[in-house]
Amino acid sequence: MYNPQALEKKWRTRWVEESTHRVQEDSGKPKYYALDMFPYPSGSGLHVGHWRGYTISDVWSRYKKLQGYEVLHPMGWDAFGLPAENAAIKLGIHPAVSTASNIANFKRQLEQIGSVYDWSRELNTSSPEFYQWTQFFFVKMFERGLAYRKKMPINWCPSCKTGLANEEVVEGRCERCGTEVTKKEMTQWMLKITAYADRLLYDLDKLDWPDKVKRMQAAWIGRSEGARIRFSIQNYEDESIEVFTTRPDTLYGATYMVLAPEHPLVQHITPANRRSDVDTYVRETLKKSAIARQVVDKTKTGVFTGAYAIHPLTGHLLPIWIADYVLMEYGTGAIMAVPAHDLRDYEFAQTFGLQIVEVISPTGEILTAPGATPNLFTEAGKLVNSGAFDGLDSQQGQKAIVEELVRHGMGEATVTYRMRDWVFARQRYWGEPIPIVYCDVCGAVSVPVEQLPVSLPAVERYEPTGTGESPLAAIAEFVNTRCPKCGGPAKRETDTMPQWAGSSWYFLRYPDPHNSQQPFSKESANKWLPVDMYIGGVEHAVLHLLYARFFTKVIHDLDLIDFDEPFQRLFNQGMLTLQGVKMSKSKGNVVNPDDIIAKHGVDALRMYELFVGPPEDDAEWNTNGLEGVSRFLARMYRFFISHLGDNASSRPELERLRHRFVANLTERLTSFRLNTAVSSFMEYLNALQDVTAGIDEATLTTLAITISPFAPHMGEELWAQLGHETSVFTATWPTYEERWLADEEMEIAIQVNGRIRARLTVAADISEDSAVAAAQAHAELAPWLNGKTLVKSVYVPGRLINLVVKD
RNA sequence: GCCGGGGUGGCGGAAUCGGCAGACGCAGCGGACUUAAAAUCCGCUGAACCGUAAGGUUCGUACGGGUUCAAGUCCCGUCUCCGGCACCA
Incomplete structure (x- = not known):
């Protein structure tokens, strides 16, 4: 009997014990970098809507692994951000504390998916080991004149007495309190993204991205x-x-x-x-x-x-x-x-x-x-x-x-250009301190990179001061310092960076996540990047993806990497809806994966996340659909186990079905029609269940390997049942031979003046003349052909014959 | 307003090279197994009409035209839904 929970637990434990998901840097295989947009670890946890993108990227990663690639598939946390800070103001819990517990919860949920994440490379943008390098890039931009200060009006919430980022302004109102946002003139740190406007625009041509996203970026740049x-x-x-x-x-x-x-x-x-x-x-x-x-x-x-x-x-x-x-x-x-x-x-x-x-x-x-x-x-x-x-x-x-x-x-x-320079400062606590010191003698001086990080100090209160200054401004020990240039008394910049900072370069860190001397080695970045497949929601079409491209180009110009685009291929998964509404905690219409897993298992949920609809389209969650997929997996498991001992020999019937299945499945995977890839398995199993005699080993082997990207726990189990001691992911994706794809005989449709009037079974290699002659001789066609003259015939091999007649 | 993408059975969706529309799944109906149910298995399942039946005919991919032997697919027009931008000079 198929018991997904027990089976999944067994294999998840095995994967951890054997470090199956560790990247082997020296494997000698070609590299493949498959990346998820890393999440902000919110307090509400993941729902099945979040799972969709992670499932897609994991299926893809595992497929690439079976194709012989060394796959880098890491995960981390975009951990600086306002929700943690707002919770701190409201509840008095330090953002670092709430963030850590949110991360633990997210990690638990993500590990359940059964993803091939290499957790030894886990990143956290709010850790000093990471953000010292975010500050490093700021210093480098400052040195190049790409980071500068400017007095300009920013969004200001008069009720919260704080500046707001653009993304915190929802329809002209403050996201937190609903007050209408006004403008306030303030001196701001800016990044000169406009200096890269043309490169950001024209390099879009190099990318294998959805046209929609390219258009949005082009429109945003607005040349x-x-x-x-x-x-x-x-x-x-x-x-x-x-x-x-x-x-x-x-x-x-x-x-x-x-x-x-x-x-x-x-x-x-x-x-x-x-x-x-x-x-x-x-x-x-x-x-x-x-x-x-x-x-x-x-x-x-x-x-x-x-x-x-x-x-x-x-x-x-x-x-x-x-x-x-x-x-x-x-x-x-x-x-x-x-x-x-x-x-x-x-x-x-x-x-x-x-x-x-x-x-x-x-x-x-x-x-x-x-x-x-x-x-x-x-x-x-x-x-x-x-x-x-x-x-x-x-x-x-x-x-x-x-x-x-x-x-x-x-x-x-x-x-x-329509695009403006990037306001890169926030009067908030929970972000990377901007590594600048103001000296009466030397002016604004960057903190030398060897003195980084400028650590975020502990504070008593997170509330903004009310003057538009960051809470950091109230901490004398933080503010008062020495000028790195002349050693005289100086004051630190108290603004922090916006949430987008860490995510603008984190993908460069995964190949070399523990480097304490530099953000990453040039060699590791050049080896693994650009990212081959980047998967995430379309809501980041402009901001994150544009900022990340900008940082990459700057870092390229600093001669730290050889490439100047970070993400070669981009895929945006559609969101899941329930009763037609986007699934979200705040709308109270989320489906919790934990419940689904308890009932149907992880593999069924993964399969359904794909089967629910075309991966790029929004899709309505439907419990009945999930049950269908769950039934299929159970049926497949029963079928497999019951035929394990068949020892049947290969025969054309099975060969034909298997080669067609592999061809079909591979084609659907390659073109990213993942919902139809799931159908391929169902079609194959339906056909196999009509086979009367025993099933051969090649069929079972093929099933075990091909199901494993989709339902990896079951894949491992079936593979082990076949007597293998190594992971199924050491196997190779099956190939197919063309000769099995064509039938010796096939049924074609016969049309008279474009309407189907009969069917005819012919040899696959029949000539057009013979086919047409056979069609004309077909008894069922007599009523349509008698007394008429054939003026034209069209033969589409293997498909149909169209006889065009007139009186 | 401008730009882009869609509208296919009761439902989610297949068919993307112009070549048998409705794969696969769900729901529904009928049957097998069972004391019974669950589970499982088998069959049917776009619509209308004709026929006792086997079967047949016609219609059918938002709507109206067009190209073609052949159109869900290509072209023109219309309606409608969704997304992006929105006084960008």
Whole structure:
């Protein structure tokens, strides 16, 4: 009888005792690095939804192992983060303590999956042995000018009195207390990810990633080609407004200018009589939350500053307005408004009665009657009302106008990105301290790498101070230090790094996890990376995956590794739903794996995680489906045991079934259709159960080996039952021979005018002529063929014959 | 609004090179075994119509067109669901 719990316990114990999952660095086999996105060890534990990705990566790892690869399949903990800190504030438990107990629970659950994780390489981003190297990379970036400080507005929760990361702002509100988030001007550490924008964009081509993720990253980077144009300001000869536009061909249609309300020139150029209106508008804009300004209400608002810009080519005076539809963060924070050819400018001009001039025409004719308002036209066309440039098409016009601007020193072609530099600081306790010291004499100085880590000190209270400073700022012993350069008195930076820091490079550490001299040896990284298969949720499509790519490129430029992309292949598993809703603890609709295992065993749960649907699609959890898979495993076990002693000899019937099964299964695995791979086993077993005489050993061996990536405990058991003393994972994935895939005879369909009218059994190698002749002679077809003329016949070997007839 | 991906039996899903739609599983129905049940095993199972029956015909992959000997698959249009972005100049 199949007793999964006993059997699974036996093999799990054996795997631990024999260190089966240890990577053999000197095996001489080709390497394969299969990686899960490591989890944040939350207090709520894992549910069957989390299991999906881990199961997929484990099945894949074991399959690769059977194919003869030395597989590195490690696991660790993304252990710094807000939930632990918030729990500390609420319950007074030190984050290190709660994190450690959460990790223990996660590890217990993950070990149950039966994964081939090599736990000797376990990582924890919150341990000093790990985060000293996170700090090391920060220092290296600082030395290269890639880490810098900037004063800028950040998300601020007035209730929690703390700065928030972008990911902690949910629909404009604080994740913790629901208060609407405002902006607060603060000096922040930034990483210059924009310096890598083009490489991050173009190197996407090298990656075997889902198109969706590539598109999301490309959109996030948002590369945009255009021109920078300077407009001088009437009565302010030493000032100018610089704008960015993707449509320099529309320059003659610019009828007004708009500055972002926060633009530094606003205060300068506003005359006294306009000051109060302008100040009021600026104040109101700053009060508006990000959602109110950007998403919900797109009604155009703004005020005239009273100042005028001078058109660089016509010399016309253009009124300068401020409006919140122009964002300070993008481009130069100022635009030239071309209302005839831009929807937003059009709406704004209509609202405030500003001039609209047609300069691009689809036909090359001026389409606007004198005195009439031009229609909005945002596509490319031919230039009109554009002086010497009339008649050029948009593309030529852009080039010619930019050249003209360059000649006058009024502008040039340029590229702008949507992506901004990365705010890399948080006023929080539970993160990597930023290894910087401020000295009155030397300024901001990085802590020498040999003095790392800058350890996170114990604190009494985790609450932010209320001034926007980290809790670390209240600890004098931590803050007061000596300048590493001059030895004088100095103060430490008290901000910590964001949660994304450790996960940006952890995959480089697994090959060399205990190195105390360097983050990793170049040799080990070059041996194991890039990661061959990276598996995790699509929610990390942009942030984590972009940051990790950025770090990898920086580390490559530091000459510490030879590759510059971390993850060659990426797979995003779909999530599991229950009653159509994403499974999550907070929604209270989780299925606990422990219960399933107690009833059906780990192997059944693993099989069902695959069988539930295409691995990349979301899928609805269904207990009946799980029971089906569980029944199958029991049936398979019974079948196997009952035929162990058959000693039957090989025969064509069995050979044919086996080779077809292996071909079929391998194809489905290779193309990652894992749900159908499970079906392959069911189909094979159904066919084998129709076999009347005994089963040969090759069939049983094949079953034991092929089932083992999916149901590894059963695989080991069946393999042992066959008399083997070593692990089934020392075996080799079976191959198949083409000659067994084709039948000697086969049934094909016969169509008349595309409709199936009969079936015919023919020899596999029958010629087209004979096949067609046999079809025509088929008695059942007589009613469809009599009195008609055959005009054409189509023969698809092994499939069908189509006879095209007419009266 | 823009970009992308989907809509196939009662359900989850197969069929991705244009070639027999519905593999496999679930649910359902009928049967075997059993004193009975559970478990297990066997058979049937897209719809409508014709036929006592064996069997047959027609329809059928969101909807409407098209290409083709042949369309779930390719093309055009429409509806709808999901995801991403969202005043990015």
